[in-house]
Amino acid sequence: MATASRRRRRRTSRWVLLGLILTLATLLVSVVASAGSDGPARRFSEQAYLDRMRPLVARSTEQGADLSRVRSQALRIGREGVQRQLVRVTEDARSVLDEVQGAEPPESLTVARSVLLTTMAVRARVAAAVQEGFAQTYGPAATGAPVDFLARAGEEAVAADRTYEVFVESLPAVEGARSAIMPQSRWVADARLWDRTELAVLVAAVRAGAVSTPVHExxxxxxxxxxxxxxxxxxxxxxxxxxxxxxxxxxxxxxxxxxxxxxxxxxxxxxxxxxxxxxxxxxxxxxxxxxxxxxxxxxxxxxxxxxxxxxxxxxxxxxxxxxxxxxxxxxxxx
Structure with missing residues (x-):
């Protein structure tokens, strides 16, 4: 009787152990399946968000190109042309900022979205500062204030370019490359054009160009x-x-x-x-x-x-x- 009882306890222990193994296996399969299904879903939501951001980044890049054109063509297009283009760029930069701010990212891109939002916020500030700098350039007082505005705008534009690079670097790699996910975006091709010496030349030339009598300097x-x-x-x-x-x-x-x-x-x-x-x-x-x-x-x-x-x-x-x-x-x- 004692021997039979011990055999029943051993068989019961085997069934309990087998049940535990089967339960763990089932849980493991469930976790793996869940992770497998979550991966494609997460990647899909990330791609959908980035697809929405891509045209906004392209618009922002074009705004930077417009600012560079205004800077290089200010003497040719004159006061009205400069101010009209800068108003348009400033308004569009704010619009891009609003759209980036209004787009909800997937949880995995929350930090990246914050970096992109910072980029667009700084660029909107830059556009407004350039607009103000040129407005003061055309003003009556021959002070250094326009140079100050434009120099700070140049410094912030360079910082925003670097911030955008950080945004791209923070994205998940696709086939080992992050640059394929989002396009490059740069507002400043040559930082030397925004140093104070260059800007002082620009401001003086624009002011001289705004008067009708010949100025030789x-x-x-x-x-x-x-x-x-x-x-x-x-x-x-x-x-x-x-x-x-x-x-x-x-x-x-x-x-x-x-x-x-x-x-x-x-x-x-x-x-x-x-x-x-x-x-x-x-x-x-x-x-x-x-x-x-x-x-x-x-x-x-x-x-x-x-x-x-x-x-x-x-x-x-x-x-x-x-x-x-x-x-x-x-x-x-x-």
């Missing part, structure tokens, strides 16, 4: 040497003694008149010997920024010297203070 923006300085001594740049220097020069026409055969002259002046000189002539349209190379500037005897580069002046130019860049240098042999 040139400026020297950049001077750099090749080979470059190898060090400094106080305020002087130390240049190596070479057979000849090459100068990279950037000049601009801030006026509203075309200037022809404008002289650009570089002089290296030594206290112990004759000066060395090299020159060229350029044509400048209103608002034009021009880079040129001056070759063959021979060195003066080793020691201290002054490098002086001048554009113009041209007839009728009243303000010549910014036509020149002078730099103390020290020439030193190896």
């Amino acid at each position: 040139l400026t020297m923006l950049v001077v750099s040497t090749k080979p470059p300085a190898v060090g400094t001594e106080g305020l002087a740049s130390v240049l190596p003694v070479v057979k000849a220097f090459q100068l990279e020069v950037v000049v601009a026409n801030l006026g509203n008149a075309s200037e022809r055969r404008v002289p650009v002259v570089a002089t290296l002046i030594s206290p112990v010997g004759p000066a060395e000189l090299v020159q060229d002539a350029v044509d400048l349209e209103p608002g034009q920024r021009l880079s040129l190379t001056l070759n063959g500037l021979r060195p003066v005897p080793p020691g201290p010297a002054i490098l002086r580069v001048v554009v113009g002046p041209v007839p009728g130019e009243a303000n010549v203070a910014d036509n020149e860049r002078s730099q103390a240098v020290v020439l030193r042999g190896s």
Whole structure:
């Protein structure tokens, strides 16, 4: 009897264990099936959301291109053309922001949606700032405020471009690539066009173009040497003694008149010997920024010297203070 009882308990234990195994197996199959069905559903909802965002991103990209065109064509299209286009871009940027904000993402893209929303919010701010900057440019007061507005707008546009890249990087990869999911979107192709020096040239040229009387005004923006300085001594740049220097020069026409055969002259002046000189002539349209190379500037005897580069002046130019860049240098042999 005791033996039979022990056999029944062993058979009962086997059935309980078998039942437990079957239950666990059923649960595992259920979890796997659920995960398998959730994967395609999740991917479908993600794709549906991104399909909705794609044309909005394309609109935003075109807004950035429109801002660049306004900046480059401001002198040609005039005040009314500039303001009309900037109003349209600003309104459309706000519209894109509203549509992105109103679209509910799947839970898996909640963070990505926040990053995209930040991109569009900053871009809407940029469009409004550019509009305000140009409005002040056409205003009566010749202050630096337009340059401030436009420079901040450029900085924020660059930041928004990077934020959009973060958005794309946060998306799930498709066949190992995220770039295939959403298009590239950039508002600033060259950040240098939004630095304060470039914008000061733009604002001055636009203001000059808004008046009917001829305005003659040139400026020297950049001077750099090749080979470059190898060090400094106080305020002087130390240049190596070479057979000849090459100068990279950037000049601009801030006026509203075309200037022809404008002289650009570089002089290296030594206290112990004759000066060395090299020159060229350029044509400048209103608002034009021009880079040129001056070759063959021979060195003066080793020691201290002054490098002086001048554009113009041209007839009728009243303000010549910014036509020149002078730099103390020290020439030193190896």
